Every structure is written in structure tokens, then in C-alpha cells.
Amino acid sequence: EAYLDNAATTPMHKQAVRVMADALENEYGNPNSLHQVGRRAEDALERARKTLAQSIGAAPGEIIFTSGATEGNNQILRSFIKEGAHIITSAIEHPSVLRTLEYAKSQGVRVDFLGVDALGRIDPLELEAKITKDTVLVSLMMVNNEMGAIQDLAALAPIIRRKSRRAKFHSDAVQGYLKLPLEVKKADLDFLTVSAHKVHGPKGCGFVYVRKGQRPASLLLGGEQEQGLRAGTVNVPAIVGFEAAVNALAPHVEENAARVKNLKAELLRELSSLEGIQVNSPLEETSPYILSIGIPGTRGEVMLHYLSDKGVYVSTGSACTSKDTKDSHVLQALKLPEAAIKGSIRISLTETTTLDEVRHGAAMIKEAVNFLRRK
Ligand code: PMP
Numbered sequence: 001e002a003y004l005d006n007a008a009t010t011p012m013h014k015q016a017v018r019v020m021a022d023a024l025e026n027e028y029g030n031p032n033s034l035h036q037v038g039r040r041a042e043d044a045l046e047r048a049r050k051t052l053a054q055s056i057g058a059a060p061g062e063i064i065f066t067s068g069a070t071e072g073n074n075q076i077l078r079s080f081i082k083e084g085a086h087i088i089t090s091a092i093e094h095p096s097v098l099r100t101l102e103y104a105k106s107q108g109v110r111v112d113f114l115g116v117d118a119l120g121r122i123d124p125l126e127l128e129a130k131i132t133k134d135t136v137l138v139s140l141m142m143v144n145n146e147m148g149a150i151q152d153l154a155a156l157a158p159i160i161r162r163k164s165r166r167a168k169f170h171s172d173a174v175q176g177y178l179k180l181p182l183e184v185k186k187a188d189l190d191f192l193t194v195s196a197h198k199v200h201g202p203k204g205c206g207f208v209y210v211r212k213g214q215r216p217a218s219l220l221l222g223g224e225q226e227q228g229l230r231a232g233t234v235n236v237p238a239i240v241g242f243e244a245a246v247n248a249l250a251p252h253v254e255e256n257a258a259r260v261k262n263l264k265a266e267l268l269r270e271l272s273s274l275e276g277i278q279v280n281s282p283l284e285e286t287s288p289y290i291l292s293i294g295i296p297g298t299r300g301e302v303m304l305h306y307l308s309d310k311g312v313y314v315s316t317g318s319a320c321t322s323k324d325t326k327d328s329h330v331l332q333a334l335k336l337p338e339a340a341i342k343g344s345i346r347i348s349l350t351e352t353t354t355l356d357e358v359r360h361g362a363a364m365i366k367e368a369v370n371f372l373r374r375k
Pocket of ligand 1: 141
């Protein structure tokens with residue numbers, strides 16, 4: 001078998017499972033309880049907060065735990081909904097950003113969706129031109145989940161700062177966190193969203209980085225947990241599992257990226273013999289962890305099912321939109337030919353992907369294409 005769908009989710013790190021199981025069994029306390037059991041949970045929570053803060057160069061007080069990136073994106077974006085306000089984003093964001101901003105529009109917010117080039121990058125000049133005195137937020141994802149486009153956040157922040165003292169800068173960093181170097185101070189971000197299950201932590205867990213001094217509105221009304229920014233009993237077992245995964249990955253971001261890039265290069269070498277192949281994620285310019293290819297004359301879903309029967313797991317656009325049959329908004333924004341969009345699959349790698357898995361995957365993809373094109 002070859003699990004090559006790591007942008008959808010990753011298997012949990014063994015140590016993360018162990019730590020989480022132990023917490024579920026033994027450290028079940030509510031960190032808000034004042035007795036010993038609660039205190040121990042609080043200690044574990046605050047230790048995890050420190051680890052996660054360090055992993056992005058933030059202070060512990062700037063980390064707010066959430067149920068994942070969908071919640072994180074909703075919370076940050078919704079905080080900026082106000083009639084007459086202006087928000088800038090890109091056309092290739094995750095649905096948790098795009099749908100929230102569609103809602104914002106219905107509430108009287110003006111939203112600009114920046115177009116992208118063939119590599120999925122926004123045009124910095126267009127960004128600059130769109131910023132007005134009403135702009136309250138610029139939200140741009142660090143790495144695109146469908147084809148691995150990388151936005152150079154550190155280069156975009158100065159443009160925003162130069163043009164506006166009011167506009168805040170947010171990034172959905174789900175597919176970039178622990179995959180590529182990321183420091184919130186260097187990127188000059190005000191907000192950042194992360195999810196645990198893309199980095200070998202548990203599902204239903206994540207955090208938002210909230211720069212000191214900022215106070216996004218709480219989505220949920222209730223208790224005063226997380227500095228009053230996120231009501232509800234904190235999921236300590238998931239968070240310590242997340243911490244264990246981060247401890248395993250954080251020291252090795254650059255070496256892992258280099259190794260995974262070699263695997264992506266191998267995939268590209270193997271697949272380059274496919275006639276008419278369209279590479280949506282070139283090796284040098286996009287995330288090493290994500291390879292999107294279009295194969296005219298095949299259909300993505302059909303390929304996916306053929307490969308699944310052979311024990312090779314890939315996806316079409318993304319897991320979040322896999323059930324709808326519309327063409328991917330991301331591949332459309334790249335202005336790819338229709339046949340390449342329809343025949344697109346996404347192969348996504350992780351730290352633990354092996355050369356054997358990649359070779360097996362490539363061989364099966366070639367077999368699938370030959371079989372499907374002959375039919
Ligand atoms: N943003 C991006 C870029 C993603 O890839 C995902 C996961 N598909 C999310 C947000 C949502 O994350 P979660 O599953 O934690 O809600």
C-alpha cells in the first residue's frame with residue numbers, strides 16, 4: 001500500500017498516540033479545576049502551549065487552542081465582519097476561508113479575491129493596488145492545499161504595512177506549518193491558523209496565533225477559557241498529542257523538506273513519460289509535499305478509484321470538496337485547460353513517505369493511465 005494523501009490528513013505519530021492515550025486514561029482533569037487533578041492538566045496544557053509557541057517563534061500567550069483550522073479561520077475572519085469594511089484574500093483559499101468571506105459579503109463587507117499566476121502566486125502589485133483606507137484584513141494562505149503554491153508571506157507583509165496602518169495580516173498556514181520554515185515575527189503576521197492532523201497530530205485540534213494586543217471575537221459564547229477568546233473546556237489529551245508530534249517534527253523541518261523534495265523529484269521523473277502530462281506543481285516553485293498533475297484523456301475520480309483498488313491512495317482536488325463534482329476553483333484559477341483539470345490528481349507526501357511508496361505509486365499511476373486511455 002502507499003498512502004499518498006497526506007494533505008488530506010496524516011497518520012498520527014506513534015509518540016503522539018502514546019502520549020494522548022496516557023492523557024485520556026490518566027490525565028483527564030479539567031485545567032480550570034482548582035484541585036490537584038486540574039492543576040496537573042493545566043501544567044500539561046501550558047507546557048504544550050510553550051512548545052507550540054516556540055515552533056512558530058511566538059510567545060505562549062499568543063497561542064489560542066481551537067478544534068482545528070476550520071474553526072481558526074472562521075474565528076479570525078468573522079472578527080473583521082463589519083459593514084463597510086474591506087477584506088482582501090486570494091481566489092485559491094480553502095473553503096473555510098472562502099465560505100466565511102462569502103458570508104462576510106452578505107453582511108456588508110467588501111471582499112476582493114486576488115487572482116493568481118500559473119504557479120498559484122498572487123501579484124504583489126495587485127495586492128498593493130487593492131489596499132484602501134477601509135481595508136481591515138489581508139488573508140492569504142501560506143501553502144495551497146490542492147497544488148502546493150507558496151505565497152511569500154515575508155515579502156507581502158511590508159507591502160501591507162507600507163500601504164496601511166490599519167490592515168491586519170492573517171495566513172492559513174495549515175499546509176505550510178512544519179513543512180517549510182515559518183516564523184510569525186519574520187513573516188510579520190498578526191494571525192495564523194494551524195491544524196494538528198496535517199502534522200501527525202490528532203484531528204479536531206489546532207491553534208490560532210494571535211499577535212499580542214489583538215483580540216479576535218470568540219466564536220462561542222461561554223466560559224473564560226483561552227483568555228476569553230475561545231469558550232469551552234480545552235481538549236488537553238489532543239493538545240498533548242499535538243505537542244508530541246510537534247516535538248518530533250519541529251527540529252527537522254528543513255532536512256525533511258529536502259528529503260521529501262527528492263521524493264517529489266522521483267515522482268516527476270517517473271511520471272514525465274506520460275503523454276500530455278500537465279505538472280501543476282513544479283518542483284522548484286511549489287511545496288515539496290504536494291504534487292498536482294493533470295493527465296488529459298483521464299478523469300481524476302476514475303483514476304482515484306482505480307488506484308484505490310490497487311492500494312494507492314491519492315485524491316482529486318482536496319478532501320474537503322471531494323464529494324462535489326464541480327471543477328476545482330484552485331485549478332480553474334490557474335487557468336489550466338479543461339482536460340487537464342478534469343484529469344487532475346493530487347499526490348501528497350509526508351515526513352514518513354518512503355522511496356518505495358513513491359515508486360509503487362508512480363508505477364500504478366502509469367498503469368492506470370494506460371488502462372484508462374485504452375478503454
Ligand atoms: N485550511 C487548509 C489549507 C486545509 O488544507 C485544511 C484541511 N483540509 C483546513 C484549512 C481545515 O482544517 P481542519 O481540518 O483542521 O478544519
